[in-house]
Amino acid sequence: MATKGIPGLFITGTDTEVGKTYVAARIAACLHRAGRRVGVYKPGASGCIRQGDALVSEDAVTLWEAAGRPGDLESVCPQRFEAPLAPHLAARQAGGRIDEDLLRSGLSYWRKRSDVVLVEGVGGLMSPVSDVDYVADLAYDLGFPLIVVSPNVLGVINQTLQTLITAATFREGLEVAGVVLNDLRPAGHDVSVSSNRSELEARCVPPVLAQLGWQAEDFDAEVDWYRLATAQPKMA
Numbered sequence: 001m002a003t004k005g006i007p008g009l010f011i012t013g014t015d016t017e018v019g020k021t022y023v024a025a026r027i028a029a030c031l032h033r034a035g036r037r038v039g040v041y042k043p044g045a046s047g048c049i050r051q052g053d054a055l056v057s058e059d060a061v062t063l064w065e066a067a068g069r070p071g072d073l074e075s076v077c078p079q080r081f082e083a084p085l086a087p088h089l090a091a092r093q094a095g096g097r098i099d100e101d102l103l104r105s106g107l108s109y110w111r112k113r114s115d116v117v118l119v120e121g122v123g124g125l126m127s128p129v130s131d132v133d134y135v136a137d138l139a140y141d142l143g144f145p146l147i148v149v150s151p152n153v154l155g156v157i158n159q160t161l162q163t164l165i166t167a168a169t170f171r172e173g174l175e176v177a178g179v180v181l182n183d184l185r186p187a188g189h190d191v192s193v194s195s196n197r198s199e200l201e202a203r204c205v206p207p208v209l210a211q212l213g214w215q216a217e218d219f220d221a222e223v224d225w226y227r228l229a230t231a232q233p234k235m236a
Helices: 019-032 060-068 086-093 098-106 137-143 157-167 196-203 225-230
Strands: 006-015 040-041 050-051 054-056 116-124 146-151 177-180 208-212
Touching: 006 019, 006 137, 006 225, 019 040, 019 060, 019 116, 019 146, 019 177, 019 208, 019 225, 040 060, 050 116, 054 060, 060 116, 098 137, 116 137, 116 225, 157 177, 157 196, 177 196, 177 225, 196 208
Parallel strands: 006 116, 006 146, 040 116, 146 177, 177 208
Antiparallel strands: 050 054
16 A cells, blocks of 8 residues: 555545645644644645646645645645646646546655655545546545544535445445534524534544634644554454
């Protein structure tokens, strides 16, 4: 496996636009404050911003800065595309194609310069990242436990349980370290936000590790992210 010799976590979500990057950045910041050398890796990104001749992934910049600007920003996200489409479609629109080997091998840059690495996927587990790969394929091949980011909105119970079912049944199964409930907006008219956490705690087998408030810098509970990253996977 590409991850041999390095602990890590794979941050996925119940869908796109659920705050994966924000949650991953807060995890990176926690690890960095604890004195860990944190590698951050986003295998591919679309919807990037053009600055001169360069394409910049704002997600990659956010992760890199939260981790203390380790290594080379270019290596955080080596495959970047402008169109706001699934990465393989954005690559095709730009006249190229996703490098499926690089999706996995790009992690090797971080192996020798990190104590722990955080990988952020795109969309949810069944979002396509190449003509033949889903995010779940990358998660399986890289071998890191999953952190599932769930948005604190109406419908999150169904979305989270479907994601956990997908993780449990994909190939031989994907290890899930836990769920993070993420507040996407200030408290308002969505009355479900007051009960979503207790419902998830009652229905999810993996634990609800913490909740991240709207624009909060810290989680509402102390989590040993490094321990989760180094935990031995359970047998299916």
